[in-house]
Amino acid sequence: MIQKTILKVENLFVSYGAIQAIKGISFEIQKGEIVSLIGANGAGKTSTLRAISGIVESQGNIILNDINLGSIPTHERVKHGLAQSPEGRGIFPQMTVKENLELGSYSRSDKEQIEKDLNYCFKLFPRLKERLSQFAGTLSGGEQQMLSISRAIMCKPELLLLDEPSLGLAPIIVSQIFDIIKNLNASGMTVLLVEQNAKQALSISDRAYVLETGKITLTGKGKELLNNDDVRKSYLGV
Amino acid sequence: MEELLQHLINGLSLGSIYSLIALGYTMVYGILQMINFAHSEVYMMGAFFAYYSAKLLKLENSPSFTTLLIILFITMAMCSLLALSIEKFAYRPLRKQPKLNVLITAIGVSLFLQYVAQIIFGADPKVFPTLINDQLLFEVAGVPVKSFDVTILGVSVTAMFALHFLVYHTKLGQAMRAVSHSPAVASILGINVSRTIAFTFVAGSSLAGIGSILVGIKYQKIEPMMGTMIGLKAFVAAVLGGIGSIAGAVVGGLVLGVSEVLVVVYGSSQYRDALAFGILIFILLFKPAGIFGKNTIEKV
Numbered sequence: 001m002i003q004k005t006i007l008k009v010e011n012l013f014v015s016y017g018a019i020q021a022i023k024g025i026s027f028e029i030q031k032g033e034i035v036s037l038i039g040a041n042g043a044g045k046t047s048t049l050r051a052i053s054g055i056v057e058s059q060g061n062i063i064l065n066d067i068n069l070g071s072i073p074t075h076e077r078v079k080h081g082l083a084q085s086p087e088g089r090g091i092f093p094q095m096t097v098k099e100n101l102e103l104g105s106y107s108r109s110d111k112e113q114i115e116k117d118l119n120y121c122f123k124l125f126p127r128l129k130e131r132l133s134q135f136a137g138t139l140s141g142g143e144q145q146m147l148s149i150s151r152a153i154m155c156k157p158e159l160l161l162l163d164e165p166s167l168g169l170a171p172i173i174v175s176q177i178f179d180i181i182k183n184l185n186a187s188g189m190t191v192l193l194v195e196q197n198a199k200q201a202l203s204i205s206d207r208a209y210v211l212e213t214g215k216i217t218l219t220g221k222g223k224e225l226l227n228n229d230d231v232r233k234s235y236l237g238v
Numbered sequence: 239m240e241e242l243l244q245h246l247i248n249g250l251s252l253g254s255i256y257s258l259i260a261l262g263y264t265m266v267y268g269i270l271q272m273i274n275f276a277h278s279e280v281y282m283m284g285a286f287f288a289y290y291s292a293k294l295l296k297l298e299n300s301p302s303f304t305t306l307l308i309i310l311f312i313t314m315a316m317c318s319l320l321a322l323s324i325e326k327f328a329y330r331p332l333r334k335q336p337k338l339n340v341l342i343t344a345i346g347v348s349l350f351l352q353y354v355a356q357i358i359f360g361a362d363p364k365v366f367p368t369l370i371n372d373q374l375l376f377e378v379a380g381v382p383v384k385s386f387d388v389t390i391l392g393v394s395v396t397a398m399f400a401l402h403f404l405v406y407h408t409k410l411g412q413a414m415r416a417v418s419h420s421p422a423v424a425s426i427l428g429i430n431v432s433r434t435i436a437f438t439f440v441a442g443s444s445l446a447g448i449g450s451i452l453v454g455i456k457y458q459k460i461e462p463m464m465g466t467m468i469g470l471k472a473f474v475a476a477v478l479g480g481i482g483s484i485a486g487a488v489v490g491g492l493v494l495g496v497s498e499v500l501v502v503v504y505g506s507s508q509y510r511d512a513l514a515f516g517i518l519i520f521i522l523l524f525k526p527a528g529i530f531g532k533n534t535i536e537k538v
Binding site: 053054055073074075076077078079082083084086090092093094095099102103104106107151155 | 409412413415416419420422423424425426427428429430431
Protein backbone atom coordinates (compact mmCIF):
# COMPACT_ATOMS: atom_id res chain seq x y z
CA MET A 1 0.00 0.00 0.00
CA ILE A 2 1.35 3.41 -0.96
CA GLN A 3 1.27 5.76 2.00
CA LYS A 4 0.49 9.42 1.60
CA THR A 5 2.05 11.88 4.01
CA ILE A 6 -0.67 14.23 5.24
CA LEU A 7 1.40 16.26 7.69
CA LYS A 8 5.11 16.83 7.77
CA VAL A 9 6.69 18.89 10.55
CA GLU A 10 10.31 19.82 10.01
CA ASN A 11 12.63 21.37 12.56
CA LEU A 12 9.88 23.11 14.52
CA PHE A 13 10.77 25.71 17.14
CA VAL A 14 8.34 27.48 19.48
CA SER A 15 9.37 30.11 22.02
CA TYR A 16 7.45 32.07 24.62
CA GLY A 17 9.66 35.08 25.21
CA ALA A 18 13.01 33.74 26.36
CA ILE A 19 11.68 30.27 27.06
CA GLN A 20 12.05 27.73 24.30
CA ALA A 21 9.18 25.26 24.49
CA ILE A 22 9.90 23.28 21.32
CA LYS A 23 13.49 22.78 20.30
CA GLY A 24 13.58 21.67 16.70
CA ILE A 25 11.30 18.64 16.42
CA SER A 26 10.43 16.80 13.20
CA PHE A 27 7.73 14.20 12.64
CA GLU A 28 5.18 13.15 10.10
CA ILE A 29 1.74 11.61 9.86
CA GLN A 30 0.48 9.33 7.10
CA LYS A 31 -3.09 9.50 5.87
CA GLY A 32 -5.36 7.26 7.92
CA GLU A 33 -3.09 6.97 10.95
CA ILE A 34 -3.60 7.74 14.60
CA VAL A 35 -0.38 9.28 15.84
CA SER A 36 0.15 10.22 19.49
CA LEU A 37 2.42 12.72 21.08
CA ILE A 38 2.96 11.67 24.66
CA GLY A 39 4.98 13.26 27.38
CA ALA A 40 4.81 14.89 30.80
CA ASN A 41 3.47 18.33 31.69
CA GLY A 42 5.47 21.02 29.94
CA ALA A 43 7.06 18.66 27.44
CA GLY A 44 5.69 20.79 24.60
CA LYS A 45 2.78 18.69 23.40
CA THR A 46 0.20 21.47 23.40
CA SER A 47 2.69 23.96 21.95
CA THR A 48 3.23 21.62 19.02
CA LEU A 49 -0.52 21.49 18.30
CA ARG A 50 -0.82 25.24 18.71
CA ALA A 51 1.99 25.78 16.24
CA ILE A 52 0.30 23.50 13.71
CA SER A 53 -3.03 25.30 13.98
CA GLY A 54 -1.28 28.67 14.06
CA ILE A 55 -2.31 29.98 17.48
CA VAL A 56 1.34 30.47 18.43
CA GLU A 57 4.15 31.63 16.20
CA SER A 58 6.78 29.09 15.27
CA GLN A 59 9.88 28.60 13.18
CA GLY A 60 10.37 25.63 10.90
CA ASN A 61 8.16 24.00 8.31
CA ILE A 62 4.64 22.70 8.81
CA ILE A 63 3.53 21.07 5.59
CA LEU A 64 -0.07 19.89 5.27
CA ASN A 65 -0.91 18.06 2.05
CA ASP A 66 2.14 19.58 0.32
CA ILE A 67 1.16 23.12 1.36
CA ASN A 68 3.46 25.01 3.72
CA LEU A 69 1.18 26.47 6.39
CA GLY A 70 3.75 29.05 7.48
CA SER A 71 2.31 31.85 5.37
CA ILE A 72 -1.33 30.90 5.92
CA PRO A 73 -3.19 32.82 8.67
CA THR A 74 -4.74 30.78 11.49
CA HIS A 75 -8.35 31.28 10.40
CA GLU A 76 -7.65 30.02 6.86
CA ARG A 77 -5.95 26.82 7.95
CA VAL A 78 -9.32 25.18 8.61
CA LYS A 79 -10.05 25.41 4.87
CA HIS A 80 -6.88 23.42 4.22
CA GLY A 81 -8.26 20.53 6.22
CA LEU A 82 -7.14 21.19 9.77
CA ALA A 83 -9.37 21.08 12.85
CA GLN A 84 -8.53 21.07 16.51
CA SER A 85 -10.26 20.19 19.74
CA PRO A 86 -8.17 22.52 21.89
CA GLU A 87 -6.72 22.12 25.36
CA GLY A 88 -9.42 22.50 28.00
CA ARG A 89 -12.06 21.74 25.32
CA GLY A 90 -12.45 25.39 24.28
CA ILE A 91 -16.21 25.29 23.99
CA PHE A 92 -18.28 28.48 24.24
CA PRO A 93 -20.16 28.06 27.53
CA GLN A 94 -22.63 30.90 26.94
CA MET A 95 -23.74 29.55 23.61
CA THR A 96 -26.06 26.63 23.04
CA VAL A 97 -24.77 23.24 21.93
CA LYS A 98 -26.34 23.97 18.55
CA GLU A 99 -24.50 27.28 18.18
CA ASN A 100 -21.21 25.65 19.16
CA LEU A 101 -21.69 23.06 16.44
CA GLU A 102 -22.69 25.73 13.91
CA LEU A 103 -19.41 27.50 14.60
CA GLY A 104 -17.63 24.31 13.60
CA SER A 105 -19.02 24.67 10.09
CA TYR A 106 -18.45 28.45 10.11
CA SER A 107 -16.29 28.55 6.99
CA ARG A 108 -18.26 25.95 5.04
CA SER A 109 -21.13 26.55 2.65
CA ASP A 110 -22.02 23.00 1.55
CA LYS A 111 -25.36 22.93 3.38
CA GLU A 112 -26.34 19.35 2.59
CA GLN A 113 -23.01 17.92 3.65
CA ILE A 114 -23.10 20.02 6.84
CA GLU A 115 -26.46 18.47 7.68
CA LYS A 116 -25.04 14.99 7.05
CA ASP A 117 -21.99 15.67 9.22
CA LEU A 118 -24.26 16.95 11.98
CA ASN A 119 -26.23 13.71 11.89
CA TYR A 120 -22.96 11.81 11.94
CA CYS A 121 -21.98 13.66 15.15
CA PHE A 122 -25.35 12.82 16.69
CA LYS A 123 -24.76 9.18 15.82
CA LEU A 124 -21.37 9.28 17.53
CA PHE A 125 -22.67 11.26 20.51
CA PRO A 126 -26.45 10.80 20.89
CA ARG A 127 -26.29 12.80 24.14
CA LEU A 128 -25.52 16.00 22.20
CA LYS A 129 -28.75 15.75 20.24
CA GLU A 130 -30.74 15.66 23.48
CA ARG A 131 -28.95 18.76 24.73
CA LEU A 132 -29.03 20.79 21.51
CA SER A 133 -30.72 23.88 22.93
CA GLN A 134 -28.93 23.77 26.27
CA PHE A 135 -26.07 26.15 27.07
CA ALA A 136 -22.77 24.37 26.55
CA GLY A 137 -21.58 25.53 29.98
CA THR A 138 -24.26 23.38 31.64
CA LEU A 139 -22.93 20.15 30.10
CA SER A 140 -20.89 17.66 32.10
CA GLY A 141 -17.16 17.44 31.45
CA GLY A 142 -17.52 14.37 29.25
CA GLU A 143 -20.32 15.96 27.25
CA GLN A 144 -18.24 19.10 26.78
CA GLN A 145 -15.40 16.97 25.42
CA MET A 146 -17.85 15.26 23.06
CA LEU A 147 -19.05 18.69 21.94
CA SER A 148 -15.50 19.85 21.37
CA ILE A 149 -14.68 16.81 19.22
CA SER A 150 -17.98 17.14 17.33
CA ARG A 151 -17.32 20.81 16.66
CA ALA A 152 -13.94 19.85 15.19
CA ILE A 153 -15.63 17.18 13.04
CA MET A 154 -18.00 19.88 11.78
CA CYS A 155 -14.95 21.64 10.31
CA LYS A 156 -14.72 18.62 7.99
CA PRO A 157 -11.01 18.12 8.56
CA GLU A 158 -8.57 15.79 6.88
CA LEU A 159 -6.42 15.91 9.97
CA LEU A 160 -7.99 16.10 13.41
CA LEU A 161 -5.88 17.47 16.26
CA LEU A 162 -7.03 16.35 19.70
CA ASP A 163 -5.47 17.99 22.75
CA GLU A 164 -5.84 15.85 25.89
CA PRO A 165 -9.37 14.60 25.29
CA SER A 166 -9.19 12.50 28.48
CA LEU A 167 -8.23 15.35 30.81
CA GLY A 168 -10.36 15.54 33.94
CA LEU A 169 -12.82 12.84 32.90
CA ALA A 170 -14.00 9.76 34.76
CA PRO A 171 -12.32 6.50 33.61
CA ILE A 172 -15.50 5.14 32.06
CA ILE A 173 -15.95 8.30 29.97
CA VAL A 174 -12.28 8.18 29.00
CA SER A 175 -12.69 4.71 27.49
CA GLN A 176 -15.81 5.91 25.67
CA ILE A 177 -13.93 8.84 24.18
CA PHE A 178 -11.04 6.62 23.10
CA ASP A 179 -13.48 4.16 21.50
CA ILE A 180 -14.98 7.02 19.53
CA ILE A 181 -11.54 8.17 18.38
CA LYS A 182 -10.88 4.63 17.19
CA ASN A 183 -14.22 4.58 15.33
CA LEU A 184 -13.54 7.94 13.76
CA ASN A 185 -10.19 6.67 12.56
CA ALA A 186 -11.76 3.49 11.22
CA SER A 187 -14.05 5.62 9.07
CA GLY A 188 -11.03 7.33 7.53
CA MET A 189 -10.10 10.24 9.78
CA THR A 190 -6.41 10.90 10.37
CA VAL A 191 -5.81 11.84 14.01
CA LEU A 192 -2.97 13.54 15.86
CA LEU A 193 -3.56 12.86 19.54
CA VAL A 194 -1.81 14.64 22.39
CA GLU A 195 -2.12 12.81 25.69
CA GLN A 196 -0.75 12.45 29.18
CA ASN A 197 -2.75 9.26 29.50
CA ALA A 198 -0.01 7.35 27.70
CA LYS A 199 -1.44 3.87 28.21
CA GLN A 200 -4.80 4.60 26.56
CA ALA A 201 -3.22 6.72 23.84
CA LEU A 202 -0.57 4.15 22.90
CA SER A 203 -3.05 1.30 22.81
CA ILE A 204 -5.10 2.96 20.04
CA SER A 205 -2.21 4.61 18.15
CA ASP A 206 -0.49 3.35 15.03
CA ARG A 207 2.61 5.26 15.93
CA ALA A 208 3.71 7.60 18.68
CA TYR A 209 6.38 10.14 19.52
CA VAL A 210 7.62 10.73 23.05
CA LEU A 211 8.32 14.38 23.84
CA GLU A 212 10.65 15.44 26.63
CA THR A 213 11.29 19.14 27.34
CA GLY A 214 10.77 20.19 23.76
CA LYS A 215 12.57 17.34 22.01
CA ILE A 216 11.47 14.02 20.57
CA THR A 217 13.32 11.34 22.49
CA LEU A 218 11.65 8.20 21.26
CA THR A 219 9.42 7.07 18.46
CA GLY A 220 7.88 3.81 17.39
CA LYS A 221 4.70 1.83 16.89
CA GLY A 222 2.09 2.33 19.58
CA LYS A 223 2.14 -1.29 20.79
CA GLU A 224 5.95 -1.38 20.83
CA LEU A 225 6.17 1.71 22.99
CA LEU A 226 3.66 0.19 25.39
CA ASN A 227 6.24 -2.52 26.05
CA ASN A 228 9.28 -0.25 25.97
CA ASP A 229 11.03 -0.24 29.36
CA ASP A 230 11.78 3.50 29.40
CA VAL A 231 8.22 4.39 28.49
CA ARG A 232 6.86 1.95 31.05
CA LYS A 233 8.98 3.50 33.76
CA SER A 234 8.44 7.15 32.86
CA TYR A 235 4.86 7.26 31.65
CA LEU A 236 3.02 4.14 32.59
CA GLY A 237 4.16 3.99 36.21
CA VAL A 238 5.13 0.33 35.95
CA MET B 239 -48.85 62.35 38.81
CA GLU B 240 -48.94 63.95 35.35
CA GLU B 241 -45.78 65.76 36.24
CA LEU B 242 -44.05 62.52 37.21
CA LEU B 243 -45.11 60.92 33.95
CA GLN B 244 -43.63 63.82 32.02
CA HIS B 245 -40.37 63.47 33.92
CA LEU B 246 -40.29 59.75 33.24
CA ILE B 247 -40.65 60.40 29.50
CA ASN B 248 -37.80 62.91 29.66
CA GLY B 249 -35.69 60.50 31.68
CA LEU B 250 -36.29 57.63 29.30
CA SER B 251 -35.39 59.69 26.26
CA LEU B 252 -32.19 60.91 27.94
CA GLY B 253 -31.48 57.41 29.19
CA SER B 254 -31.91 55.82 25.79
CA ILE B 255 -29.17 58.13 24.47
CA TYR B 256 -26.88 57.03 27.32
CA SER B 257 -27.74 53.43 26.44
CA LEU B 258 -26.79 53.87 22.78
CA ILE B 259 -23.38 55.23 23.69
CA ALA B 260 -22.89 52.74 26.53
CA LEU B 261 -23.42 49.92 24.02
CA GLY B 262 -20.31 51.03 22.14
CA TYR B 263 -18.22 50.86 25.32
CA THR B 264 -19.60 47.53 26.35
CA MET B 265 -19.21 45.85 22.93
CA VAL B 266 -15.60 46.87 22.51
CA TYR B 267 -14.90 45.83 26.10
CA GLY B 268 -16.61 42.51 25.47
CA ILE B 269 -14.37 41.71 22.52
CA LEU B 270 -11.05 43.36 23.45
CA GLN B 271 -11.30 43.74 27.25
CA MET B 272 -10.37 47.39 26.89
CA ILE B 273 -12.25 50.62 27.63
CA ASN B 274 -12.30 52.54 24.37
CA PHE B 275 -12.00 56.08 25.76
CA ALA B 276 -11.98 57.48 22.23
CA HIS B 277 -15.60 56.34 21.88
CA SER B 278 -16.93 59.61 23.30
CA GLU B 279 -14.98 61.52 20.64
CA VAL B 280 -16.37 59.34 17.86
CA TYR B 281 -19.74 60.42 19.24
CA MET B 282 -18.68 64.11 19.24
CA MET B 283 -17.35 63.83 15.68
CA GLY B 284 -20.67 62.25 14.72
CA ALA B 285 -22.47 65.44 15.69
CA PHE B 286 -20.17 67.45 13.43
CA PHE B 287 -20.48 64.95 10.58
CA ALA B 288 -24.26 65.39 10.84
CA TYR B 289 -23.95 69.18 11.06
CA TYR B 290 -21.77 69.50 7.97
CA SER B 291 -23.51 66.88 5.87
CA ALA B 292 -26.85 68.63 6.51
CA LYS B 293 -25.23 71.90 5.44
CA LEU B 294 -23.60 70.42 2.35
CA LEU B 295 -26.78 68.70 1.23
CA LYS B 296 -28.75 71.89 2.06
CA LEU B 297 -31.02 69.93 4.34
CA GLU B 298 -30.57 72.09 7.43
CA ASN B 299 -33.90 73.83 7.00
CA SER B 300 -36.05 71.08 5.61
CA PRO B 301 -37.07 69.04 8.62
CA SER B 302 -38.68 65.73 7.71
CA PHE B 303 -38.41 62.05 8.43
CA THR B 304 -36.47 61.52 5.18
CA THR B 305 -33.97 64.23 6.15
CA LEU B 306 -33.45 62.53 9.49
CA LEU B 307 -32.86 59.15 7.86
CA ILE B 308 -30.40 60.51 5.28
CA ILE B 309 -28.35 62.33 7.92
CA LEU B 310 -28.50 59.27 10.22
CA PHE B 311 -27.05 56.97 7.57
CA ILE B 312 -24.33 59.40 6.49
CA THR B 313 -23.30 59.96 10.11
CA MET B 314 -23.27 56.24 10.91
CA ALA B 315 -21.05 55.59 7.89
CA MET B 316 -18.65 58.43 8.75
CA CYS B 317 -18.43 57.39 12.42
CA SER B 318 -17.74 53.81 11.33
CA LEU B 319 -14.91 54.96 9.06
CA LEU B 320 -13.43 57.05 11.86
CA ALA B 321 -13.61 54.17 14.35
CA LEU B 322 -12.17 51.74 11.80
CA SER B 323 -9.16 53.97 11.27
CA ILE B 324 -8.66 54.42 15.02
CA GLU B 325 -8.81 50.64 15.46
CA LYS B 326 -6.49 49.96 12.56
CA PHE B 327 -3.83 52.59 13.19
CA ALA B 328 -3.91 53.03 16.98
CA TYR B 329 -5.21 49.81 18.58
CA ARG B 330 -4.39 46.95 16.22
CA PRO B 331 -0.59 47.40 16.33
CA LEU B 332 -0.85 47.07 20.12
CA ARG B 333 -3.05 43.99 20.22
CA LYS B 334 -0.33 41.73 21.58
CA GLN B 335 0.87 44.33 24.11
CA PRO B 336 -0.37 44.58 27.69
CA LYS B 337 -3.92 45.96 27.98
CA LEU B 338 -2.71 49.07 29.79
CA ASN B 339 -0.84 50.26 26.67
CA VAL B 340 -4.02 50.20 24.59
CA LEU B 341 -5.96 51.93 27.35
CA ILE B 342 -3.48 54.80 27.50
CA THR B 343 -3.46 54.98 23.71
CA ALA B 344 -7.25 55.28 23.77
CA ILE B 345 -6.99 58.26 26.14
CA GLY B 346 -4.42 59.77 23.77
CA VAL B 347 -6.68 59.30 20.75
CA SER B 348 -9.53 60.87 22.71
CA LEU B 349 -7.51 64.02 23.53
CA PHE B 350 -6.15 64.15 19.98
CA LEU B 351 -9.65 64.18 18.49
CA GLN B 352 -10.92 66.78 21.00
CA TYR B 353 -8.21 69.26 20.09
CA VAL B 354 -8.18 68.51 16.37
CA ALA B 355 -11.93 69.16 16.41
CA GLN B 356 -11.36 72.50 18.16
CA ILE B 357 -8.83 73.50 15.53
CA ILE B 358 -10.98 72.44 12.58
CA PHE B 359 -14.48 73.30 13.79
CA GLY B 360 -13.63 76.04 16.30
CA ALA B 361 -14.29 75.86 20.03
CA ASP B 362 -17.55 77.83 19.88
CA PRO B 363 -20.80 75.90 20.09
CA LYS B 364 -22.74 75.50 16.86
CA VAL B 365 -26.49 75.35 16.41
CA PHE B 366 -27.52 71.89 15.28
CA PRO B 367 -29.74 71.90 12.18
CA THR B 368 -33.43 71.17 12.66
CA LEU B 369 -33.76 67.69 11.25
CA ILE B 370 -37.26 67.13 12.56
CA ASN B 371 -40.00 69.46 13.85
CA ASP B 372 -40.89 69.42 17.51
CA GLN B 373 -44.63 69.25 17.54
CA LEU B 374 -47.28 67.88 19.82
CA LEU B 375 -48.14 64.37 18.70
CA PHE B 376 -50.68 63.18 21.26
CA GLU B 377 -51.46 63.28 24.94
CA VAL B 378 -51.29 60.45 27.42
CA ALA B 379 -53.30 61.07 30.58
CA GLY B 380 -52.96 64.79 30.06
CA VAL B 381 -49.24 64.63 29.40
CA PRO B 382 -48.20 66.05 26.04
CA VAL B 383 -46.01 63.70 24.04
CA LYS B 384 -43.87 65.58 21.53
CA SER B 385 -42.18 64.36 18.38
CA PHE B 386 -38.65 64.95 19.75
CA ASP B 387 -39.11 62.43 22.53
CA VAL B 388 -40.91 59.97 20.26
CA THR B 389 -38.14 60.26 17.68
CA ILE B 390 -35.41 59.77 20.26
CA LEU B 391 -37.09 56.77 21.86
CA GLY B 392 -38.18 55.32 18.51
CA VAL B 393 -34.76 55.62 16.88
CA SER B 394 -32.85 54.27 19.86
CA VAL B 395 -35.21 51.34 20.46
CA THR B 396 -35.01 50.43 16.76
CA ALA B 397 -31.21 50.64 16.86
CA MET B 398 -31.08 48.44 19.97
CA PHE B 399 -33.31 45.80 18.40
CA ALA B 400 -31.18 45.89 15.25
CA LEU B 401 -28.09 45.35 17.40
CA HIS B 402 -29.74 42.51 19.29
CA PHE B 403 -30.63 40.86 15.98
CA LEU B 404 -27.09 41.32 14.70
CA VAL B 405 -25.46 39.84 17.78
CA TYR B 406 -27.83 36.95 18.48
CA HIS B 407 -29.29 35.98 15.10
CA THR B 408 -26.58 36.42 12.49
CA LYS B 409 -23.41 34.55 11.63
CA LEU B 410 -21.39 37.71 12.19
CA GLY B 411 -22.89 38.12 15.66
CA GLN B 412 -22.07 34.51 16.46
CA ALA B 413 -18.48 35.20 15.39
CA MET B 414 -18.42 38.31 17.62
CA ARG B 415 -19.54 36.30 20.64
CA ALA B 416 -17.02 33.57 19.85
CA VAL B 417 -14.15 36.06 19.56
CA SER B 418 -15.23 37.76 22.77
CA HIS B 419 -14.99 34.45 24.62
CA SER B 420 -11.76 33.24 23.05
CA PRO B 421 -10.02 34.74 20.02
CA ALA B 422 -7.71 31.71 19.77
CA VAL B 423 -10.53 29.15 19.60
CA ALA B 424 -12.51 31.40 17.24
CA SER B 425 -9.58 31.57 14.85
CA ILE B 426 -9.04 27.81 14.66
CA LEU B 427 -12.71 27.49 13.69
CA GLY B 428 -12.08 29.75 10.70
CA ILE B 429 -13.24 33.09 12.12
CA ASN B 430 -11.21 36.08 10.95
CA VAL B 431 -10.59 37.71 14.34
CA SER B 432 -9.32 41.06 13.04
CA ARG B 433 -12.29 41.48 10.76
CA THR B 434 -14.72 40.55 13.53
CA ILE B 435 -13.15 43.12 15.85
CA ALA B 436 -13.39 45.73 13.09
CA PHE B 437 -17.12 44.96 12.69
CA THR B 438 -17.60 45.40 16.41
CA PHE B 439 -16.12 48.88 16.16
CA VAL B 440 -18.43 49.62 13.21
CA ALA B 441 -21.49 48.56 15.19
CA GLY B 442 -20.50 50.51 18.32
CA SER B 443 -19.55 53.68 16.49
CA SER B 444 -22.72 53.62 14.37
CA LEU B 445 -24.72 53.66 17.59
CA ALA B 446 -22.57 56.57 18.86
CA GLY B 447 -23.34 58.41 15.60
CA ILE B 448 -27.06 57.86 16.14
CA GLY B 449 -26.68 59.06 19.73
CA SER B 450 -24.96 62.25 18.64
CA ILE B 451 -27.80 63.14 16.27
CA LEU B 452 -30.40 62.48 18.95
CA VAL B 453 -28.52 64.75 21.35
CA GLY B 454 -28.28 67.36 18.60
CA ILE B 455 -32.05 67.16 18.13
CA LYS B 456 -32.77 67.35 21.86
CA TYR B 457 -30.29 70.08 22.92
CA GLN B 458 -29.67 71.81 19.55
CA LYS B 459 -26.12 72.72 20.49
CA ILE B 460 -22.88 70.94 19.58
CA GLU B 461 -19.25 71.67 20.42
CA PRO B 462 -15.91 69.79 20.41
CA MET B 463 -15.96 69.06 24.17
CA MET B 464 -19.51 67.68 24.16
CA GLY B 465 -18.28 64.08 24.27
CA THR B 466 -16.52 64.27 27.62
CA MET B 467 -19.39 64.35 30.09
CA ILE B 468 -21.83 62.21 28.13
CA GLY B 469 -19.03 59.73 27.42
CA LEU B 470 -18.25 59.42 31.11
CA LYS B 471 -21.92 59.00 31.95
CA ALA B 472 -22.39 56.35 29.28
CA PHE B 473 -19.35 54.61 30.68
CA VAL B 474 -20.95 54.71 34.14
CA ALA B 475 -24.12 53.29 32.58
CA ALA B 476 -22.11 50.44 31.03
CA VAL B 477 -20.42 49.68 34.36
CA LEU B 478 -23.75 49.92 36.20
CA GLY B 479 -25.32 47.39 33.83
CA GLY B 480 -22.25 45.16 33.87
CA ILE B 481 -19.52 45.97 31.38
CA GLY B 482 -19.47 43.51 28.51
CA SER B 483 -23.21 42.89 28.77
CA ILE B 484 -25.44 44.27 26.02
CA ALA B 485 -28.64 44.11 28.04
CA GLY B 486 -26.71 45.70 30.89
CA ALA B 487 -25.75 48.73 28.83
CA VAL B 488 -29.37 49.34 27.83
CA VAL B 489 -30.73 48.96 31.36
CA GLY B 490 -27.82 50.93 32.87
CA GLY B 491 -28.42 53.83 30.49
CA LEU B 492 -32.14 53.96 31.18
CA VAL B 493 -31.68 53.75 34.97
CA LEU B 494 -29.11 56.53 34.85
CA GLY B 495 -31.23 58.75 32.59
CA VAL B 496 -34.38 58.43 34.70
CA SER B 497 -32.59 58.87 38.02
CA GLU B 498 -30.76 61.91 36.72
CA VAL B 499 -34.01 63.61 35.70
CA LEU B 500 -35.64 62.71 39.02
CA VAL B 501 -32.68 64.10 40.99
CA VAL B 502 -32.89 67.38 39.08
CA VAL B 503 -36.64 67.67 39.63
CA TYR B 504 -36.96 66.51 43.22
CA GLY B 505 -33.48 67.33 44.47
CA SER B 506 -31.25 69.93 42.98
CA SER B 507 -29.83 70.35 39.48
CA GLN B 508 -26.43 70.79 41.10
CA TYR B 509 -26.39 67.08 41.89
CA ARG B 510 -27.08 66.12 38.29
CA ASP B 511 -23.52 65.10 37.41
CA ALA B 512 -22.63 64.04 40.93
CA LEU B 513 -25.32 61.37 40.74
CA ALA B 514 -23.62 59.49 37.90
CA PHE B 515 -20.30 59.39 39.70
CA GLY B 516 -22.00 58.53 43.00
CA ILE B 517 -23.55 55.54 41.23
CA LEU B 518 -20.14 54.57 39.82
CA ILE B 519 -18.51 54.64 43.26
CA PHE B 520 -21.42 52.74 44.78
CA ILE B 521 -21.32 50.04 42.09
CA LEU B 522 -17.57 49.62 42.27
CA LEU B 523 -17.76 49.26 46.05
CA PHE B 524 -20.71 46.92 46.35
CA LYS B 525 -21.30 45.14 43.05
CA PRO B 526 -18.33 45.68 40.77
CA ALA B 527 -19.66 43.19 38.21
CA GLY B 528 -22.73 45.41 37.64
CA ILE B 529 -26.39 44.42 37.39
CA PHE B 530 -26.00 41.83 34.61
CA GLY B 531 -22.30 41.22 34.99
CA LYS B 532 -20.93 37.76 35.49
CA ASN B 533 -18.60 37.18 38.34
CA THR B 534 -15.41 36.69 36.44
CA ILE B 535 -12.71 34.54 37.89
CA GLU B 536 -9.21 35.62 37.00
CA LYS B 537 -7.34 32.46 36.17
CA VAL B 538 -3.64 32.45 36.92
